[in-house]
Amino acid sequence: MLEEVxxxxxxxxxxxxxxxxxxxxxxxxVLDRLARLGLPLDGATRRRLERAGFARYAGRLYPDxxxxxxxxxxxxxxxxxxxDDACDGPDRLAPEQIRALRAGALTLLREGPRWRHPGFGxxxxxxxxxxxxxxxxxxxxxxxxxxxxxxxxxxxxxWREAVAKEAGRxxxxxxxxxxxRATSAAYVSYPLVEFATGRTVPDAVYHHPLxxxxxxxxNDLLSWYNDLASLDRDVATSGGHNLVLAVAAERGVPQxxxxxxxxxxxxxxxxxxxxLRASVPSFGPTWDAAVTAHLDGVANAVRGTVDWTLESxxxxxxxxx
Numbered sequence: 001m002l003e004e005v006x007x008x009x010x011x012x013x014x015x016x017x018x019x020x021x022x023x024x025x026x027x028x029x030v031l032d033r034l035a036r037l038g039l040p041l042d043g044a045t046r047r048r049l050e051r052a053g054f055a056r057y058a059g060r061l062y063p064d065x066x067x068x069x070x071x072x073x074x075x076x077x078x079x080x081x082x083x084d085d086a087c088d089g090p091d092r093l094a095p096e097q098i099r100a101l102r103a104g105a106l107t108l109l110r111e112g113p114r115w116r117h118p119g120f121g122x123x124x125x126x127x128x129x130x131x132x133x134x135x136x137x138x139x140x141x142x143x144x145x146x147x148x149x150x151x152x153x154x155x156x157x158x159w160r161e162a163v164a165k166e167a168g169r170x171x172x173x174x175x176x177x178x179x180x181r182a183t184s185a186a187y188v189s190y191p192l193v194e195f196a197t198g199r200t201v202p203d204a205v206y207h208h209p210l211x212x213x214x215x216x217x218x219n220d221l222l223s224w225y226n227d228l229a230s231l232d233r234d235v236a237t238s239g240g241h242n243l244v245l246a247v248a249a250e251r252g253v254p255q256x257x258x259x260x261x262x263x264x265x266x267x268x269x270x271x272x273x274x275x276l277r278a279s280v281p282s283f284g285p286t287w288d289a290a291v292t293a294h295l296d297g298v299a300n301a302v303r304g305t306v307d308w309t310l311e312s313x314x315x316x317x318x319x320x321x
Contacts (some may be wrong), residue, residue: 001256005263006228010310012267014274015303022067023059030055030074037130039082039123051313054078060304061189061297062196068134069196075131076192080154080185082124087158090237095162102155108132109148135195143191143200150188157182161241170240173250177220180243184226186219186301193297199290205283210276211294217273218298222305224266228259229315273302 020026031050035041041049055074059065062073083101087093093101097119104120105128113129136144157179164171171179181187194200205211227234227243234242240249243265248258277299283291309315 002228002231002259005259006225006310009225009228009263009266010306013270013303013306015299017303017307018060018063018300019056019307020059020063020065020070022065022070023053023056026059026067026070026074027053027055029071030078033075033130034078034123034127037123037126039127048313049078052081053308053312054081056311057304057308060308061300062192063300065196072131072134073192073196075127079124079127079131080188082127083155084158084185086124087162088237092162095159095166098155098159098162102152102159105155106148106152109136109144109151112136135192139195140200142203143194146203146206147188147191150191153182154185154188165239165241168239170249171246173243173246176241176243176246179241180223180227181216181219183241184219184223186222187215189301190215190294190298193294194290197290197293197297199293201287201290201294205287205291206294208283210280211291214273214276214280214295215298217269217276218302220269221266221273221302224262224269225306226309226315228262228266229309231255231259232316 027050031041031046034049035046054077055070058070058074058077062070065073086101087098100117100119101124104117104125107115107117108120108125108128109132113132135147139147161179161183224243231242231244234245235255238245240246244255244258244262247253247261248255251258251261253261277295280291280295282288
């Protein structure tokens, strides 16, 4: 049933799929770069990362980026997924270690690579230094601050989830939805649209209530789809941090019923997303092209997550309906 739901939601997604022509060569480049930066890549690890296809994920979200910029974006995506594995895997970091990682990463993003933090070093730090070099050089200070704030929000959510898991406290549905908006890293991906397109948005427009609500819905859509795809794994490891599990516990229904309820919730959110996206007013000739690029980026994040989830070996979903 779960596989059927995933494929039916993909069919119901009105956003057109896109993929950069550079995605596959960039994937090979990233794997070679990881080895040069000192990440331990034995044959099995390299195959796992290759089959996960993080560069293809970046290529779906930023299909118009040139090959050099897609290399930067794919490196950033790889960093976030490696951090996710470190914080949420079977040998996951303790909450205090996640706090130290957060502090170190933010020191690097805000102060530059010369500043160091004792809780953040080794290959993960070198990878972030590499990934951050070009955005730091090219993007304005207000954008760099906005991106660092998004990373802080994401890693704080990762820490809060780790604390809840350690305490054995599963979340309610409302608690989970709010926390998931942080742990998904969608809010980190949105500013990167400006880097990929070269069209920056002023803070007043970026934080406009309507654009914020569209971004929130986009975050929910990609997060809930991912929760459906990772349900079998999350049953054993998530401590209740999965929307299906939270709905099942709160409503007192079987998981199979909760899957259907989450799928209905996803369809309702998608309908609202489409209506709100179509209702965005003009912000004037100076900013309309950048706003359109931003909204397209949010939509690509939703559809790109759906398509990448179904093709990536990171999730055990059959590759045919």
